Amino acid sequence: MTTEPNLGPVCPNCGEPWLRPTSLPGRYRCVYCLHRFELRSVCPDCGEHGTIVRMSNSMEMQCNHCGGSLLAES
Numbered sequence: 001m002t003t004e005p006n007l008g009p010v011c012p013n014c015g016e017p018w019l020r021p022t023s024l025p026g027r028y029r030c031v032y033c034l035h036r037f038e039l040r041s042v043c044p045d046c047g048e049h050g051t052i053v054r055m056s057n058s059m060e061m062q063c064n065h066c067g068g069s070l071l072a073e074s
């Protein structure tokens with residue numbers, strides 16, 4: 001048995017898959033570079049309202065419209 005890390009979403013800052021949810025809803029923190037991010041409900045790139053992808057899977061949190069990241073550094 002390998003202790004396979006449960007790889008999560010990729011951090012927009014360092015590119016490592018270590019983004020983890022914090023105790024605050026919609027807030028994430030990269031445990032690799034320790035940057036904090038918040039999940040935007042509106043795409044910063046195209047202004048489209050995103051359907052927020054739940055963290056049930058290791059999905060990237062992307063805009064359905066333009067594919068841009070919905071994570072903003074906070």
Ligand SMILES: [Zn+2]
Binds near residue numbers: 014016031033034
């Ligand atoms: Zn990071």
Ligand SMILES: [Zn+2]
Binds near residue numbers: 044046068
């Ligand atoms: Zn967009």
